[in-house]
Amino acid sequence: MSKIKEIINEELEKVQEISSSGEQLTFDNFSILFLASIMEEEANEHSRKK
């Protein structure tokens, strides 16, 4: 899971770069944004439980 997390974070950085350059985001970019976001949200939830 940590490996995929790393890959997603790398991809997320690329999407954020595209977004800040003012370029349009694609469906694929939004998929990354969502996957990164749900992964982070659940990790926070998990750490809060602990």
Next chain:
Amino acid sequence: MNIVARNNSELTKPDKLKDEKKTICVLQITRIGDLIQTFQACETLKKTHPEIRLILIARKQFAKPLDFLSKNIFDKVYLISSNLFFSNEKDFSLQDAKINLDTFLTKLSEQNISALVNLSFSKTSGFLSSLIPAKNKLGLNYNEFGKPTIIDKWSQYIYSNVMGGSLCGLHLVEIYKLIFGLKPSQPEKRKKNTVIYENIIIHPFSSHNKKNWKVSKWTEIIYRILKDHPNYNITLVGGDKDLDDSFSIINSLTLKDLSSRINNITGKTSIEELSHQLLKADIFVGHDSMVGNLAAYCNIPTLTISLGTVRAYETTPYHSLAYNISPKTACFPCFPDEKCDTFKCHTDIPYQLINSCINQLLNGESISKSFLREKISPFQLSSVEILKANFSKNNIFLLEKIDPEDFTLKCIFRVFYRFSWLYFLSSIEESIPLPILNKSTYEGLLNYTKGLQNLYELSEFGKTYSQYILEEISFKTPNIIKIKSLSRKIDEIDRLQILIKNTFPLLSPIVDYFSIEKSNLAGGNIVELTESSYLTFQNNSHVCSMLYELIEQTLSNYMKKTQLSLHQEVRK
């Protein structure tokens, strides 16, 4: 509407859909308490429009335990979690996660969603909402440039006034219903409990330590209840994470001889089983949490103690049998990310007051103005607000102060905003009494009229500059330099509005709302955008005028009352 979502060919075949039921999909990925309140709004939607198909997308960990409720409201429920998209398998790749997401979105596209309503307002829900194909989308979405987009007015209201402040005078369930376009109505009255069980459900925990007292305070309350009511038992409820605290309560020295009358079921029940327990109780007492919301669902009287980040007016149990006690602490309610070491709001509510209120309710009496004035020490009341749930003549949930002469300036504005936003956003003329002022609130309100006048004037300038831009554009050869200069003036107005907000913080709801409206201006070219900008300034002026009229009327009522009492004194 599907700026980001892939085209769904099914959506473009109206003939096929002609005889099918319209499908509304509600996206709510927040916690159990929010889900229960979402269900309360959805239940009304389903009852008012049985012809629609209602589907829900929710987080598995929060929605699964509520199956027993959701199965009666929704035609289909989709549960999501990161496990739906990710796997621990060795070779699992990002591509696999994308395929899983695609499979999920394909399933959703088969539902031919007519309207997707995102009620969560989080990044995750916003991104998901942007990916789901639907004809219409309400609530938070992201546009093709990754910027938040909210088209509908009530969702803009949530984003600006609920997420960003504490002056919202409307309950979330009401706002959800307004987003659905429902006419206000009271929840269906479930059969009233007439049996006395001599059992009190206490939930002294919450999802965050800011929102609940330490166990020692609860130990005192429980001790007093058991002493004052020898026939009553207490059922202590909570989740797995509350087990240690529940043991601290029942094993405390104070409760040593009384612990046989405490049934500690913390961590032992499912939520469905908990709802059965609630049905065998006379009253629920606890902090703002899903248990209180479940008690409202079960029609059990509730006494909620709101602390920390809790916005009582928005989230207190949604039913007419609710009482709420909140601190008057200046920093209450705070925001989750604000650090707090003192927890002043925790000490501003005396536990003796809670016991007096519980006694009153267990004796079958209501908590009234006369009870508070005659039976409770003013020292105990000075730092708290005691609120009772009701429904206005328009059937809109109302958490009203039991002692109407105890309004703070913040409470007064909350009432004014309730009038203004209901009228402005849904043309509903609310019919509740205007707040009663005292000398201090009179002066405070008088001072605010200056800020409001400034805000109104700025909006009028905004209208004028927008109009100048439109005039310039209409010429054969528009002067670009002039247009740019006028646009800068409009930007300046935005900055000045922020200054007014900083000087008059109780005007923030107006500035924040119209800032969100401005960032969601409709239009695809400079003319359309400027026209929308003009309309936004006009709306801004309109809300300022409404608020001004309410203030004027309230000030005038105070003056009449003061002159009358002066006159009476002179006559004496």
